[in-house]
Every structure is written in C-alpha cells, then in structure tokens.
Amino acid sequence: MRYFKHNGKKYRVDAQGFLLYPEEWDENFAEGMAPKLQITDGLSDRHWKVIYFIRNTFDKINSCPLVYVACRKNDIGLGDLRQLFPRGYLRGACKLAGITYRDGIFQERWIGEHIVHHTRTYEQKTYRTDARGFLLDPDDWDENFAIHRAYDLKMPEYLTEKHWNIIYFLRNRFKEIGQVPTVYETCEANKITLDELEGLFPTGYHRGTVSIAGLRAL
Amino acid sequence: MAVFEYKDKTYEVDEKDYLVNSSQWDPTFAEGMAKKMGTQHDLGKDHWDVINAIRDSYKETGRCPIVYEICRTCGIRLWDLKSLFPTGYLRGACKIAGITYKEGYLGQTYLPSTAEDLNVISVQKTYRVDVRGFLVEPEEWDEYYAIFRAFDMKIPGGRLTDRHWKIIHFLRDFYKLNNNIPTVYETCENNKIDIKELEELFPDGYHRGAIKIAGLRVR
Numbered sequence: 001m002r003y004f005k006h007n008g009k010k011y012r013v014d015a016q017g018f019l020l021y022p023e024e025w026d027e028n029f030a031e032g033m034a035p036k037l038q039i040t041d042g043l044s045d046r047h048w049k050v051i052y053f054i055r056n057t058f059d060k061i062n063s064c065p066l067v068y069v070a071c072r073k074n075d076i077g078l079g080d081l082r083q084l085f086p087r088g089y090l091r092g093a094c095k096l097a098g099i100t101y102r103d104g105i106f107q108e109r110w111i112g113e114h115i116v117h118h119t120r121t122y123e124q125k126t127y128r129t130d131a132r133g134f135l136l137d138p139d140d141w142d143e144n145f146a147i148h149r150a151y152d153l154k155m156p157e158y159l160t161e162k163h164w165n166i167i168y169f170l171r172n173r174f175k176e177i178g179q180v181p182t183v184y185e186t187c188e189a190n191k192i193t194l195d196e197l198e199g200l201f202p203t204g205y206h207r208g209t210v211s212i213a214g215l216r217a218l
Numbered sequence: 219m220a221v222f223e224y225k226d227k228t229y230e231v232d233e234k235d236y237l238v239n240s241s242q243w244d245p246t247f248a249e250g251m252a253k254k255m256g257t258q259h260d261l262g263k264d265h266w267d268v269i270n271a272i273r274d275s276y277k278e279t280g281r282c283p284i285v286y287e288i289c290r291t292c293g294i295r296l297w298d299l300k301s302l303f304p305t306g307y308l309r310g311a312c313k314i315a316g317i318t319y320k321e322g323y324l325g326q327t328y329l330p331s332t333a334e335d336l337n338v339i340s341v342q343k344t345y346r347v348d349v350r351g352f353l354v355e356p357e358e359w360d361e362y363y364a365i366f367r368a369f370d371m372k373i374p375g376g377r378l379t380d381r382h383w384k385i386i387h388f389l390r391d392f393y394k395l396n397n398n399i400p401t402v403y404e405t406c407e408n409n410k411i412d413i414k415e416l417e418e419l420f421p422d423g424y425h426r427g428a429i430k431i432a433g434l435r436v437r
Contacts, residue, residue, distance in 0.1 A: 016437055125349060127349065130344070131362040132319075148349050194286060
C-alpha cells in the first residue's frame with residue numbers, strides 16, 4: 001500500500017498519487033498535494049470553490065462531474081481552469097478533490113448484493129473483447145463487467161433483480177448446453193414477453209442481454 | 219473461405235455458414251440455407267415477410283434490426299417467430315436473410331475514409347480492456363475500436379465526423395510523441411475549439427469520452 005503524507009497525516013493513494021478512498025479526503029490532503037501539481041502559491045478561494053464543487057456534486061450524484069459541468073456551474077472558462085489547475089482537470093482539480101471518474105457512479109442499488117469489490121482489485125483486471133465489446137472468453141466475465149457494460153450501453157436504469165435473473169439464466173444455460181439460448185427459450189424460461197425483455201434490455205437481445213452476460217452467439 | 223452451394227450457385231460463408239457478403243444474398247440462398255438448417259417445409263409467405271422486413275430495414279438504416287423491431291413491424295408475437303424460425307432470430311431468420319448484427323451495424327457513414335470493409339477486420343481481433351471498457355494497451359487501438367465505442371456512447375448525429383477524427387488523431391499523435399496524454403487545455407488549444415464545442419463532440423466527457431475513444435487512459 002502506498003501512502004501520501006502531509007502534516008503528520010497519512011492517506012492511501014495509488015501509484016500516481018490519486019487518493020484511493022474519497023472518504024479519507026480532507027483539506028490537509030489537498031493542501032499537501034497542491035505543490036506537487038504545479039500550484040505554487042497555495043490554494044485560494046477560487047481553488048476551493050472548484051474543489052468543493054467536485055466534492056459536493058459527488059455527494060449528490062455519486063459521480064465525478066464532467067469538466068464541462070464544472071466549468072459551467074462555476075462560471076469559468078477553460079483558461080481560468082488552467083490557471084488554477086495547470087496539470088489538468090482530472091490530474092489537477094479532481095486529484096486535489098480526491099475524486100475521479102473511478103469513484104462512485106454505481107449506486108448501491110445498481111450493485112445490490114452482486115458485488116464484492118471493496119478491495120478494488122477489479123481495477124487491475126483485464127477483459128478480452130472484440131471490437132463491439134463482446135467478451136471473447138465467457139470465463140473472463142464477472143458481475144463488474146456486466147454492470148459496467150450495462151452502463152456503457154446506456155441502459156435506462158440500473159440492473160435490477162429481474163435483469164440479474166436473466167443474466168444468470170443465460171450464463172447457466174450456456175454452461176449446460178454449450179451455446180447461447182435462443183430468445184425464445186430465454187423468454188419462456190423466465191416467463192416474460194418480448195415486450196418485457198425489451199423494457200429490460202432495450203439495445204437488443206444479442207446486442208444487449210447476451211453481451212452483458214459476457215456471451216456471443218457468433 | 220468456406221462456400222455454400224445450392225442449385226448451381228455458390229456463396230461465400232464463414233465457418234458457421236453465415237453469408238460473408240450480404241450483397242451476395244438472393245432468394246435462392248434463403249431457400250437453400252433454410253433447407254440446410256432443417257426447415258421441414260419450403261419458405262412460406264410468413265417467412266418471406268420476416269426475411270424481407272430484415273432486408274428492407276437494413277437497406278433503410280444500415281443496421282440489422284433488433285428482434286423487437288421485427289416482431290413489431292411484422293405484427294407477430296415471439297412464438298410466431300419461433301414456429302417460423304425455430305433455431306432463433308439471429309441464428310435463424312437473420313442467417314437466412316443474410317444479415318446479422320455484424321453487417322452495417324453502424325451505418326456506412328460511421329466509417330473513416332481509411333477504413334476497409336467492416337467485415338474484413340476486427341471480427342477476429344482482440345482488445346484488452348479494463349472493467350470500464352478503456353483499452354489497457356494503447357497500441358491495440360484501431361479505428362474500429364473508436365467507432366464502436368462512439369456507437370456505444372450514442373455520439374450525437376450517430377457517427378464520428380471529421381471533427382471527431384481530428385481530435386482523436388491529435389490525442390494519439392500527442393501521446394506517441396510525448397508519451398503523455400494531453401490535458402483538456404492542450405487539446406482545445408491545439409484544435410482551436412472551446413470547451414462547448416468539445417462537449418458537443420464528446421458529451422460523455424473529455425476523459426470518459428474523447429480519451430476513451432482514442433484508446434488512452436490517464437489512470
């Protein structure tokens with residue numbers, strides 16, 4: 001485990017000095033990190049405004065705000081942001097705020113009981129896909145893959161129990177029969193109509209459900 | 219390359235008998251493939267309605283219709299489809315229609331001028347990604363990776379334009395030269411755009427949009 005130390009306090013960070021756990025953040029962290037990010041004269045009110053905007057937004061929506069939003073809401077241009085955080089938005093402002101795109105996003109309800117990842121070991125994992133994002137080896141699949149794939153496909157909501165039931169059905173059937181069940185079999189076995197399937201997986205059966213389950217029929 | 223022969227005609231197919239070039243399709247292919255797949259009877263009107271709907275939709279939109287759309291268009295239920303094409307939608311109806319999700323999919327306009335036929339590439343290629351779909355190795359990037367990520371993100375206008383490609387290639391060239399990813403400041407400055415234009419081009423974000431499509435990753 002790497003640590004960043006300032007004024008006798010220790011923070012867990014990754015190899016690049018990004019804070020690993022947003023809840024460990026305090027102003028002392030930001031003040032200590034600032035000189036390493038080309039901010040030489042200390043943090044001014046204008047810095048704090050952006051830093052707290054990022055933190056407060058994260059508290060509200062559980063996701064790191066985009067640079068577009070940060071500029072708009074703080075009524076500053078890119079030139080202003082650059083003056084404040086010369087190293088960049090992610091590598092400057094967000095780093096000082098202790099929050100990046102890797103934090104949050106998935107509310108508890110997205111994840112439910114299907115996730116085990118507090119250690120964040122899955123950050124290191126590699127998945128092999130084709131150009132369309134289908135897994136090449138079904139054994140690479142895990143729940144984290146499903147959740148992020150669903151998110152990437154802009155599913156209208158989070159993955160509910162209904163989604164998981166179907167995802168696990170597909171995976172179990174695949175293990176049993178060595179091929180992806182047809183859409184008929186999936187609907188019958190799960191006692192849902194095609195309309196309901198569409199409501200759950202609007203991007204398609206193969207391009208949605210099957211892809212999220214880490215499978216591929218061809 | 220495998221071939222499928224029926225009634226003195228020859229069609230190029232892949233190892234699973236899917237038609238390689240959808241423009242080679244004709245009704246004879248459909249009849250022959252249906253036979254090979256074990257359909258008991260000849261193709262009837264209801265079969266042709268579905269097959270033609272798939273082909274018409276593809277011609278119109280440049281992508282293979284989703285099973286939901288076809289059932290709606292043809293006014294049929296899932297079990298009707300099942301009795302017509304018991305081996306599945308993709309593996310039955312689409313296969314006979316000579317069009318699957320691998321054809322078109324994105325529409326011709328998505329393709330950069332340098333891209334070759336979609337069918338030729340990438341189908342076999344492997345990309346190693348992290349859980350969020352970011353490439354792990356920037357060298358594995360190609361334009362197809364970019365196109366499909368943009369498609370997943372539902373880029374406005376439905377395709378990558380020259381303006382997108384200019385930025386994507388800027389990011390990659392910069393990275394190769396400096397072994398470092400340019401900040402959002404550098405990218406906007408060098409491409410002479412402001413942040414609003416960047417947002418229009420990549421609404422998913424600078425890092426989560428542009429950088430990801432360019433096959434890079436800061437952390």
